[in-house]
Structures are given as structure tokens and as C-alpha cells.
Amino acid sequence: MAKIPLLTPADCALVLVDEQAGLAFAAGSADRQLLRSNAVALARTATAFSIPVVVSTSASKVYSGPLMPPLRAVLADITPIERRNMNLWEDEAAKAAIVATGRETLVFAGLLTEACVSFPVLSALADGYKVYVVADACGGLTSASHDAALRRLEQAGAIITSWLQFLLEMQRDWTRHDTYEAARSIVVDHGGGYGIGLDYARDMVKPA
Numbered sequence: 001m002a003k004i005p006l007l008t009p010a011d012c013a014l015v016l017v018d019e020q021a022g023l024a025f026a027a028g029s030a031d032r033q034l035l036r037s038n039a040v041a042l043a044r045t046a047t048a049f050s051i052p053v054v055v056s057t058s059a060s061k062v063y064s065g066p067l068m069p070p071l072r073a074v075l076a077d078i079t080p081i082e083r084r085n086m087n088l089w090e091d092e093a094a095k096a097a098i099v100a101t102g103r104e105t106l107v108f109a110g111l112l113t114e115a116c117v118s119f120p121v122l123s124a125l126a127d128g129y130k131v132y133v134v135a136d137a138c139g140g141l142t143s144a145s146h147d148a149a150l151r152r153l154e155q156a157g158a159i160i161t162s163w164l165q166f167l168l169e170m171q172r173d174w175t176r177h178d179t180y181e182a183a184r185s186i187v188v189d190h191g192g193g194y195g196i197g198l199d200y201a202r203d204m205v206k207p208a
Helices: 032-048 069-074 092-100 113-126 143-156 163-171 177-190 192-204
Strands: 012-017 053-058 081-083 105-110 130-134 159-161
Touching: 012 032, 012 113, 032 053, 032 069, 032 163, 032 177, 053 092, 081 092, 105 113, 113 130, 113 143, 130 143, 130 163, 143 159, 159 163, 163 177, 177 192
Parallel strands: 012 053, 012 105, 053 081, 105 130, 130 159
Antiparallel strands: none
């Protein structure tokens, strides 16, 4: 079995596909509020660690709506690339933006897992990229179809991860002070009980 090294911020680019409310309405594989929170946590992680981000949307004027507002707030300097193709990899502008990052490892998340995430992941793998899929920031029509899509991607060579694992892989060491506060705040805001625990520890552990 091939060894897979830990990622670093210098290795990868984040690709967010169709994180739009119209598609979130169709996502039944997980709680929609949680899906949105996880996507925001992922985008904040990329920003905190200066990871290039490519954002693409589809049918934003006729069905899907724009990029969801909390993501627009986090990624205020990034203009989503609107496309017609279901497969982002077949859109010249979107693919060119990814290639322009110069990164050979791509981290994907988006809606819906069965198509708009799966298709570019399979295409990127075929073109020789190493690809990670942030499973808990992707939503499918049903839990079964979401899981089936993830299994197919994993069989094709994609690496399945979560937003929290990705963040911790980027931080790696809590003594890295330049990113500590940003990473901690993401966990506090989006990490459920883990985040509550971090806040509790800060309140309770006082210097002697």
C-alpha cells in the first residue's frame, strides 16, 4: 500500500463546488445547517492557512442561487466562477483557475456529492492530481447516494477526510502561534463539543 504523507498548507488548493442554497435544499444526507457550518469551517481553514481557493457555482440566476452568504463573507476576495457544465473540470475557466494555483493536490467539497463533486474529482484523478474529498462538507440527495458516491471516489483513488481532520492536519502543532488563534476560533465556532471544551479550558486554566 502506498504511503500517504500528511498534507501541509503549501501542498494543496481547496475547490468549493456549488455551495449554493438551491442545492442545499436538495441535500438530504445530513443536517443542512451542519453542512453549511462545515463548509464555512473548511473555507475559514483555507483562509487561515493561506491556501488557494477556487470557487465555482452553477445555475445561480435560475435555480441554485449565489454562493451561500456565510461563505461569501469568509471568501470576500474570491469571485465564484459561474459555469454551465455539470463537471467543473470540463469548464475551461474553472479548470484554468485550478491549474493556475500550481498545486498538485486538490481538496474538494460541495453539493451535490453524486455529480458536481464526483465528476471533477474523477476527472482530476484521471489527469494525475492527488485528490482529497471533505466528506462532511459535501451533501448528497440521500445518505445512501452520498455514501455510494464517496465509495466510488475512494475506489478511484481519492482520499476521504473531514473538515476537522483537514484543519488539524494543517495546524499539526498547537505551539504554532502564527495560526493558533485562527485555528482555535474555527474549532470553537464549528467543532461542537470539542469547541466548547476549548472555550471551557481557556476559562478554567489560569496561570498560577
